[in-house]
Every structure is written in C-alpha cells, then in structure tokens.
Amino acid sequence: MSHHLVEVRDLxxxxxxxxxxxxxxxxxxxxxxxxxxxxxxxxxKSTLLLHLNGYLTPTRGEVRIGDAPLTRATVVSARRAVGxxxxxxxxxxxxxxxxxxxxxxxxxxxxxxxxxxxxxxSALERVGMSHLRNRPPYKLSAGEKRAVAIATVLAMSPDVxxxxxxxxxxxPRGRRRLIELLASFKHTKIIATHDLEFVVELCSRVxxxxxxxxxxxxxxxxxxxxxxxxxxxxxxxxxxxxxxHPH
Amino acid sequence: MDELGRLDTPVHRLDAxxxxxxxxxxxxxxxSFPRYEVSALMPFFLYPFTLxxxxxxxxxxxxxxxxxxxxxxxxxxxxxxxxxxxxxxxVGAWSISGGWLSFASIMLRFFLTVSAALALIACTGIxxxxxxxxRMCVPQVFVVQLLFLYRYLFVVADEGARMMRSxxxxxxxxxxxxxxxxxxxxxxxxxxxxxxxxxxYRAMVSRGFSTVGGSASGGNGEIRVLCQTSFRWTDWAFxxxxxxxxxxxxxxxLANALGRMVAGGGS
Numbered sequence: 001m002s003h004h005l006v007e008v009r010d011l012x013x014x015x016x017x018x019x020x021x022x023x024x025x026x027x028x029x030x031x032x033x034x035x036x037x038x039x040x041x042x043x044x045k046s047t048l049l050l051h052l053n054g055y056l057t058p059t060r061g062e063v064r065i066g067d068a069p070l071t072r073a074t075v076v077s078a079r080r081a082v083g084x085x086x087x088x089x090x091x092x093x094x095x096x097x098x099x100x101x102x103x104x105x106x107x108x109x110x111x112x113x114x115x116x117x118x119x120x121x122s123a124l125e126r127v128g129m130s131h132l133r134n135r136p137p138y139k140l141s142a143g144e145k146r147a148v149a150i151a152t153v154l155a156m157s158p159d160v161x162x163x164x165x166x167x168x169x170x171x172p173r174g175r176r177r178l179i180e181l182l183a184s185f186k187h188t189k190i191i192a193t194h195d196l197e198f199v200v201e202l203c204s205r206v207x208x209x210x211x212x213x214x215x216x217x218x219x220x221x222x223x224x225x226x227x228x229x230x231x232x233x234x235x236x237x238x239x240x241x242x243x244x245h246p247h
Numbered sequence: 248m249d250e251l252g253r254l255d256t257p258v259h260r261l262d263a264x265x266x267x268x269x270x271x272x273x274x275x276x277x278x279s280f281p282r283y284e285v286s287a288l289m290p291f292f293l294y295p296f297t298l299x300x301x302x303x304x305x306x307x308x309x310x311x312x313x314x315x316x317x318x319x320x321x322x323x324x325x326x327x328x329x330x331x332x333x334x335x336x337x338v339g340a341w342s343i344s345g346g347w348l349s350f351a352s353i354m355l356r357f358f359l360t361v362s363a364a365l366a367l368i369a370c371t372g373i374x375x376x377x378x379x380x381x382r383m384c385v386p387q388v389f390v391v392q393l394l395f396l397y398r399y400l401f402v403v404a405d406e407g408a409r410m411m412r413s414x415x416x417x418x419x420x421x422x423x424x425x426x427x428x429x430x431x432x433x434x435x436x437x438x439x440x441x442x443x444x445x446x447x448y449r450a451m452v453s454r455g456f457s458t459v460g461g462s463a464s465g466g467n468g469e470i471r472v473l474c475q476t477s478f479r480w481t482d483w484a485f486x487x488x489x490x491x492x493x494x495x496x497x498x499x500x501l502a503n504a505l506g507r508m509v510a511g512g513g514s
C-alpha cells in the first residue's frame with residue numbers, strides 16, 4: 001500500500017472559540033509531487049497542516065493518507081507516513097542531545113537499538129549534521145536547528161514531508177542549503193510558506209489559500225505570474241519571474 | 248544538568264534503580280534522627296560528596312542549585328530558635344538553646360537530602376531516571392508528570408526571560424513594577440507557556456509519542472531510552488555498601504567516635 005498520496009476532501013474546521021478557519025478545502029497530492037501551500041498570514045495554512053497528521057480533527061470533510069481515511073484507528077500509521085517539520089525548531093527539539101532527539105521517533109516506534117543507531121546516523125548524515133550529534137539542540141544556530149529538525153523527521157522514514165515555513169529565520173546561505181537539501185529528497189512534499197522565491201525553486205504546483213478556501217491551484221510559474229491573483233490574496237509576484245534574464 | 252547526566256563515569260554507569268533505592272534509603276535514615284541531632288549527621292555528607300566526586304560533577308554548580316531552595320528550609324526552621332529557648336548544651340561560655348540546635352539540624356538535613364537528590368539527577372540524567380522509575384513499577388502517570396515538569400520548567404523560564412527583556416526595554420530604567428503590570432505579565436507568561444507546551448507536545452505526538460495505552464505502535468507513553476542499563480553485581484554492591492554505611496552511621500555517632508579517637512591519640 002502506498003502512503004504517498006494525500007487527499008483532502010471538503011475540509012471544514014472551526015476552533016472551539018467559534019473561529020471558522022477552514023471553509024471547505026479540497027485538493028489531492030500524488031506520489032513524489034512537491035506542492036506549495038501559499039497564502040497570507042491567517043489564511044489557515046498551519047491549521048490545515050495540523051489536519052494532515054491527525055492532530056486536529058475536521059469539523060466536516062475528511063483527510064485521506066494513502067488509500068485510507070484518517071481516523072482514530074489509522075492515526076498511528078498516518079503519523080508514521082507523514083513527517084511534520086514545525087515552524088519553530090525550538091518546539092521540535094526537546095531532548096538533551098541532537099542524537100537523542102533524532103532517536104526519539106524511532107524509539108517510540110519500538111525499533112531495535114542497532115536499527116535506531118543506523119537510522120539516526122544516516123538521517124544526520126543526510127542533512128549534513130553528523131558532527132553535532134552530541135551537542136544540546138538549544139545551543140545550535142537557526143540553520144543547524146532547522147536541519148536537525150528535518151533529520152528528526154527523516155529518521156522515521158516518512159513517505160510524505162509536511163513543512164510549515166521551512167525557510168523562516170534562515171540566513172541566505174542556510175536558505176540555499178535548505179533548498180538544495182529539499183530538492184534532493186524524493187518524498188512527496190507539502191510546503192506551507194509565503195517565501196515565494198523558495199516556491200519557485202522547489203515546487204512544481206501551487207495551491208493558493210485565502211480565508212479558509214482554495215482560491216487557485218495550478219503550475220507554479222503560471223500562478224505566481226498572475227499579478228492580480230497574487231495581490232488579491234496578500235502575496236506578490238516573485239522577482240525572479242518578473243525578470244526572465246538575470247541582472 | 249542535562250549535559251552532566253550524559254557524562255560517562257562509574258557512577259553514571261550504575262543502574263538508575265540502584266541509585267534511586269540507595270538515595271531513598273539515605274533520605275529515610277537522615278530523617279529518622281532525633282530532632283536535636285547535629286554531629287551524627289555529619290558522616291552522611293560522604294554519600295552526596297562521593298556521588299558528585301566520582302561522577303565528576305562540579306560542587307559549586309550543585310551548591311548554587313541548593314541555595315535556590317534554601318528559603319523553604321529557612322521558613323520551616325526559623326521559628327524553632329524563638330519558641331524553644333531551653334538551654335541544652337553549652338560550648339565554653341556560650342549556651343545553646345534547643346531551638347538553635349533543632350534549627351541547625353533541620354538545615355543540615357535539608358542540605359543532605361537536597362544535595363543527594365540533585366546528585367542523583369546529575370549522575371543519572373532525567374530520562375534514564377524516568378525509565379528506571381518506570382521499571383521499578385512506579386505508575387507511568389507519575390513518571391510522565393515528572394519528565395514533563397522537568398522539560399517544561401525550561402520552556403517557562405525561557406518565555407519568562409524573553410518577556411522580562413521586552414518589558415525592561417520599554418520601561419525606561421529600573422523602576423519597580425506596578426502590581427497591575429505584574430499581574431498581566433504573569434497571566435501572559437501562563438498563556439504563552441501553555442501555547443508553547445502545546446506545540447512541544449504536538450511535536451512529540453507527531454513522532455509517535457502517545458499517552459493513550461494500547462496503541463498499535465507500542466508507543467503508549469512509555470519513556471524509552473537508548474542505553475538501558477541492566478542490574479549487575481556492581482549495582483548490588485552499591486546498594487549494599489551504602490546501606491551498611493548508613494546503618495553504622497545511624498547506630499554509632501561516627502563524628503564523636505572520630506573525635507574521641509583523635510583526642511585519645513593526642514593525649
């Protein structure tokens with residue numbers, strides 16, 4: 001059974017305080033695709049992402065991971081299939097050392113010690129952070145924290161990577177490294193961001209979210225080039241698409 | 248504290264359970280002394296000091312941690328000298344009332360037990376300690392509470408430090424805070440820590456942590472650690488040796504005996 005498929009059907013969500021955040025979102029993301037979820041602040045991106053691993057339960061509609069709907073019964077396998085990288089790495093790194101942090105997921109999955117060791121080492125190698133294995137996570141730089149946070153998710157060998165604002169707080173070099181790293185992954189990727197240059201480089205498809213609804217969906221260059229659409233939803237046409245020749 | 252817990256020394260290699268049991272026996276024995284006892288408590292400092300020394304934990308660091316908790320012990324003991332003025336002993340021209348003696352005894356016991364508890368955490372690491380407790384059949388709810396308490400302490404302190412900084416930047420000099428501002432500050436700190444705790448928990452859950460029993464993954468709130476130690480003969484020796492020492496020190500006043508020996512040898 002392939003888990004690489006993510007489908008959202010007519011998703012509605014209302015917070016307990018009565019705020020309607022999602023008002024009927026539908027999309028389908030297939031194997032190996034790299035899709036950007038763009039929209040202004042408060043458009044509902046983060047809330048939508050929290051549905052993808054069952055942390056929030058929809059008020060109406062459903063989420064399907066692979067071939068099965070996300071329910072209480074399937075939530076464990078769905079969480080293993082969908083790796084979440086949160087907006088703030090400080091929330092994600094909570095163990096005393098980088099090694100233990102990356103090992104947290106595999107440990108919870110009940111893997112044998114040598115398999116855990118192997119997974120941690122290869123996940124850290126993958127993101128180029130092996131030299132930090134014994135350091136406490138809170139002493140790392142923002143770029144290192146981001147890379148380690150990604151390693152913690154890779155160690156669980158997910159089929160789908162979901163990221164919330166991965167390029168936030170990174171310096172240009174850190175951002176460049178992140179782009180190269182993500183481009184090298186074969187996973188299905190869902191990236192919520194308003195860094196549109198980042199989207200141009202990494203994603204083939206874009207979903208524009210505003211006011212809890214999907215406003216537009218289509219190929220990256222086509223959609224982001226639509227100045228009227230971008231401005232209407234609190235975004236702007238990326239600089240790199242404006243000038244086709246570099247200057 | 249986390250970094251100390253990861254050191255690799257003979258004391259760190261001991262099983263967490265052995266250290267927990269020994270420390271518990273230690274605390275019970277220290278607490279069992281009559282209330283005016285001072286000198287007989289002295290030999291008990293050997294236990295925390297040995298743990299710290301063998302575990303290569305800096306004394307100054309632990310001492311500063313103990314000082315944080317001193318006010319609590321002071322509050323408990325401070326009325327003794329006022330209420331209990333009967334003279335019990337005298338040193339030269341000084342007469343010592345029972346109140347002061349019991350106050351000294353309380354402070355000593357405080358230093359002993361708190362230093363032993365801190366030494367235990369520093370020589371074990373909170374996660375191994377949690378796993379050890381769990382294997383000693385301590386209910387999982389308590390162990391998870393302990394671990395979260397420890398983890399979120401830093402989260403709250405972090406939020407607090409950030410709020411204080413932003414407040415100081417806008418409060419034009421070191422003027423003392425109005426009570427109303429303090430109220431709002433504490434309220435915000437609470438709400439922000441709640442939010443942050445929620446996000447940390449969310450991150451744990453998405454990596455397979457679950458406190459609901461019987462899930463298919465087996466990750467039912469169990470605290471899992473990488474280097475699980477097993478009980479070896481050294482662990483038994485650790486418990487046995489220290490318990491024997493505690494028993495001897497409880498029955499005979501070793502400090503007095505040592506004093507007599509030195510005095511006897513001198514004359």
